[in-house]
Every structure is written in structure tokens, then in C-alpha cells.
Amino acid sequence: MRHTFAAFRDAWSLSRPFWSGEHRWAARGLLTVVVVLNLALVAMNVLLTYWQRGFYNALETKDWNSFISLLVLGGPTEDFGFIPGFCLVAAIYILVAVYALYLKQALQIRWRRALTESFTRRWLDHRAYYRLAVQDRATDNPDQRIADDARLFVDSTLTLGLGLMRAVVTLLSFIFVLWSLSGEMTLFGVSIPGYLVWVALAYSALGTWLTHLIGRKLITLNFVQERVEADFRYALVRVRDNVEGIALHRGEAEEKDALEGRFGAVIGNWWGIMRATKQLTFFTAGFSQVATIFPFLVVAPNYFAGRIPLGGLIQTSSAFGSVQEAMSWLVNNYEQVAAWRATVQRLTGFDAAVAAAEAHAADGPAVQVEPREDLAASGLTVTLPDARPLLEDVSLSVAPGEAVLVTGASGSGKSTLFRALAGIWPFGRGRIAVPAGRRVLFLPQRPYLPLGSLRRSLCYPSSEAAFDDGVVRAALADVGLGHLAPRLDQVESWDRVLSGGEQQRLAFARALLQRPDLLFLDEATASLDPVAEETLYRLLRERLPGSAIISIAHRPAVAAFHDRILRLQERQLVPA
Incomplete structure (x- = not known):
């Protein structure tokens, strides 16, 4: 009963x-x-x-x-x-x-x-x-x-x-x-x-x-x-x-x-x-x-x-x-x-x-939107779900237009640091100050391509109508995907149609359209050859001069496109 x-x-x-x-x-x-x-x-x-x-x-x-x-x-x-x-x-x-x-x-x-x-x-x-x-x-x-x-x-x-x-x-x-x-x-x-x-x-x-x-x-x-x-x-x-x-x-x-x-x-x-x-x-x-x-x-x-x-x-x-x-x-x-x-x-x-x-939505590092210019983190401690620490008492500041490269051994917590800076990682503590009114975009190693047309994947998370057709086609051409322009409105499972490298190029075209103030790249060129990688990073620095860029990458050539290099080791973020 x-x-x-x-x-x-x-x-x-x-x-x-x-x-x-x-x-x-x-x-x-x-x-x-x-x-x-x-x-x-x-x-x-x-x-x-x-x-x-x-x-x-x-x-x-x-x-x-x-x-x-x-x-x-x-x-x-x-x-x-x-x-x-x-x-x-x-x-x-x-x-x-x-x-x-x-x-x-x-x-x-x-x-x-x-x-x-x-x-x-x-x-x-x-x-x-x-x-x-x-x-x-x-x-x-x-x-x-x-x-x-x-x-x-x-x-x-x-x-x-x-x-x-x-x-x-x-x-x-x-x-x-x-x-x-x-x-x-x-x-x-x-x-x-x-x-x-x-x-x-x-x-x-x-x-x-x-x-x-x-x-x-x-x-x-x-x-x-x-x-x-x-x-x-x-x-x-x-x-x-x-x-x-x-x-x-x-x-x-x-x-x-x-x-x-x-x-x-x-x-x-x-x-x-x-x-x-x-x-x-x-x-x-x-x-x-x-x-x-x-x-x-x-x-x-x-x-x-x-x-x-x-x-x-x-x-x-x-x-x-x-x-x-x-x-x-x-x-x-x-x-x-x-x-x-x-x-x-x-x-x-x-x-x-x-x-x-x-x-528990408010758990984890506190993300606060403030009237400031730079992205700043202080007293940032990031843990795994089982409370094991990955980073302890880390501080970080990135100014507008500055490019910072984060390196470190695999498993040291670089991607989790990005998740914390994005405000989505619910385990840890500390304070992250984000400039008010600034657009933020994350390009992970495997980009998310939503269901629908190629245009929708390219414009995501904005709507397809947010950008003129000419601008969309130009962004595709800039990243080496101009041959896909005739298929912009074709509905496919694009995450299976496009190769890993093509998906990453598409993500860079998305960044050119969105023009974010804060751009995070987590191994965003891992599927591309070194020449394509350099071309896309150079394109970002030229087209988005006012954007703060924070990257995770392992190839030494990527360092040339960044102003600072920080290494994650022993749960700390130190200059490399």
C-alpha cells in the first residue's frame, strides 16, 4: 500500500x-x-x-x-x-x-x-x-x-x-x-x-x-x-x-x-x-x-x-x-x-x-560579468567530479587582442581549465571575471555540427538568417572550403559527410562570422596539416585583431602566432 x-x-x-x-x-x-x-x-x-x-x-x-x-x-x-x-x-x-x-x-x-x-x-x-x-x-x-x-x-x-x-x-x-x-x-x-x-x-x-x-x-x-x-x-x-x-x-x-x-x-x-x-x-x-x-x-x-x-x-x-x-x-x-x-x-x-x-547550478568557479576589458581568473581551483584537484589557486589575465598559448602534458587539465573559463565546469572554486557585453566562442577539437543544412552548421549558434549569403560564402572560401558553397542549403549529417579536417576548417569559418571578443581553441587544428594550421591561425590574427585568443596546442609552430606561452604543470599555470 x-x-x-x-x-x-x-x-x-x-x-x-x-x-x-x-x-x-x-x-x-x-x-x-x-x-x-x-x-x-x-x-x-x-x-x-x-x-x-x-x-x-x-x-x-x-x-x-x-x-x-x-x-x-x-x-x-x-x-x-x-x-x-x-x-x-x-x-x-x-x-x-x-x-x-x-x-x-x-x-x-x-x-x-x-x-x-x-x-x-x-x-x-x-x-x-x-x-x-x-x-x-x-x-x-x-x-x-x-x-x-x-x-x-x-x-x-x-x-x-x-x-x-x-x-x-x-x-x-x-x-x-x-x-x-x-x-x-x-x-x-x-x-x-x-x-x-x-x-x-x-x-x-x-x-x-x-x-x-x-x-x-x-x-x-x-x-x-x-x-x-x-x-x-x-x-x-x-x-x-x-x-x-x-x-x-x-x-x-x-x-x-x-x-x-x-x-x-x-x-x-x-x-x-x-x-x-x-x-x-x-x-x-x-x-x-x-x-x-x-x-x-x-x-x-x-x-x-x-x-x-x-x-x-x-x-x-x-x-x-x-x-x-x-x-x-x-x-x-x-x-x-x-x-x-x-x-x-x-x-x-x-x-x-x-x-x-x-x-547545484551555482557550484564551481564563480563567473561574473564585469565592466572591464580583460578576462581574469583568480584563486581558480578546478577538481574532477570525485574532488581530486587538477589545478590549485591559479590566476590568469588575458587582455583584448592578446593571444595566449596553454601547453602541458596530456591529462594535466588544460581542457578542463577551458571548461572552467567557459563557466560550464561545476567542480571547483575561485572567481572568473568576464568583460561585459563581450562575445565568447569555443572551438573544440571536434566541432559540434547541429542537424540541418550546412549553412546552419556554419552560422551556429546564431540563426541562418543572421549573416548575408555573400558573407557566408566568403567565410567558406577563406578557410579553404569554397567548393562547399553550392551545398550550403543542403541538409545532410554533416558530421559524417565532412572529414575531421574539414570540420575544423568549418569551425574557423564560424569564428570569422561570429567575430568573438574571446576565442578559445582547444586543439582546434589537430586534424590539419602544419601548413593549413599556420594559414588558419594567421587568418584569425589578421581578421580578428581585437579578439583575445587562448589556445591549447602541442605543435611548436603554433607558438609563433601567440604573444605568451603558459605551461600547466604540478597544478599550476606558469610561464613557459
């Missing part, structure tokens, strides 16, 4: 922003209409039990006129007064059912949009995505949680919620019908009024308890299945995105073994789900089959004793079945509930991880 309450609490914490947010009235109004339509379906089901009673009584008495009127427009009956005809009820039922589904789907897409946008915004804000990637290894596959789990949560919550509501309303509605039809039964000298109600409740309660006892392991198994499926899909994407590296290393066999291992986890857990589902299905299928005939077995003695006509038998068994089915809602939906709980757990875990990242 404690876990059930926790699941509902977590589900409400995920749902509350949508139902109390900016678009709450539209959402609540749409939900109200959907609820009313579903209640109308329940009401028509109650009405149909009385129709069945009149219809089967007409069959039993061979009353042709009542038979025809009850099929078409309806007519009076001995037990209920006027009953609408089946054709009329069916037409209204179909109309209500169609719009109940249509409007539920409209509510689903609104809710999914709000939930997805909220998760995406929070994941990207304050660079929570970055902190999760470098520190929180437990929050696996955020892409799947945003794309798939959010969709499943919305769909399952609405479907199960409306289904549970209909079951409760059906139960309350048909209990009164069944009570009025039951009469009394004497058992061991005790008169039991409405005995059919108590039999239905007892039967359903026993089935619900046994279903939970048998199927509860499915909750954990479904949670694990979501994770291993996502891990396998991510591994496939990694292979797709690194085809050249795998081919060059002849790594097909190792990749095949790794993929088979991840898929083996999928299969292994799926077998667990199959075994648990088999055990549950043995019970639920048997329960459902018995439920088909059980109402007739309970009501048959009154029918054969002549106390009720055929229509009464049909109505009573129908009402009994409706009460039993409503009470057995969990029995019939246990697998869906188990999957829903697993989805809630994954989304709640992701939500908690993002919230923790938001709470």
Missing part, C-alpha cells in the same frame, strides 16, 4: 504543472468534457441493461410489436416505462464514443507537449544536461525519458485514469441496479439483502488480491526493461555515429560482441517478463472465463424457480457482470498498471536528477 501511495504521489508531482500552469483552464475544460462523455457512456450502458430486459422479455413472450419497437425507436415496457430503441441508443453511443476518444487524444497531445517542453527546458537550462553527463551516471538515457517515457506516462495516465473512473462510476451505478434485482437470500438462518452485490464484491476482491500477489514482480521487470532497451538502442546509435573509427580499427567483432551483450540483457529481462506474465495470465484468463458464466450460475436458481423472467435473468447477469468487472479493474489492467508505475519511476528519477543539477 505504501508503494501505491508513493506512485500516485510521484505521478501527481509530474502532472501538477500541467493542470495548474498557464494553460490550466483549457486543460481542465477539455478534461471535463472527456469525463462527461465517459460518464455518458456509463449511463447508456445502464440504460442498455433495461433495454435488454425488455427485449428478452419480448422474445420470451413472442411479442412482435415490442420486439420491433425496441429495435428501432423504442417503446413502453412493463418494468421501466419508455425505453429508447437500440438503433437510437447505438447511434448516440457511437457519436459519444468517437468524440470521447478524439478529445482524449487532443488532451493527450496537449499534455505531452507541456511535459516534454518542461523536461527539455529544465534539462537544457543551467546546463543540467552537462552536469548529468559528467557526474550522474545513474540517470541513463535522458533522451528516452523525454521522448518515450513522457509519452507513455501521459497516454497511460489518461487511459488508466479514465478507465478507473468509469469502473468506479459503473460500480456505483450498477450496485443499485443489482441490489434492486437481488432480493434476499437466507444462509444458515441469516437473511442477506442484496446478496448478489456481496457475492460480486467478494469474487472481485479475491481476484484483485490474487492478481497483485502474482503479478507485482512485473513492476520491477518493466522498469529494468525500459533501461536495457534504451541502453541497446544507444549502443546502436554509437555504432552508427562512429562507423569510420570502427572500420579503421577493424572493430566489427568487438562491437558485435558488445551489442550482443546488451541485447542479451534485453532478452534475459524479457524472459523474466514472459514468465511473470505467463503466471499472471494463467490466473487472469481463468478469472475472466469463470466471470463469463459466474453471474448466470448465481442468478440461475431464481430463474428456474420461476421468480424472474428471461429478461430479468439477462439484466441481472449483465448488472452482476458489470459490478464484477468494475471491481476487477485492477485484475484486467494489472500489466498496464505495472508498466505505468515503471514509467513513473523513470520520470521521477529523471525529474529528481534535473532538480539536483538545478540546485
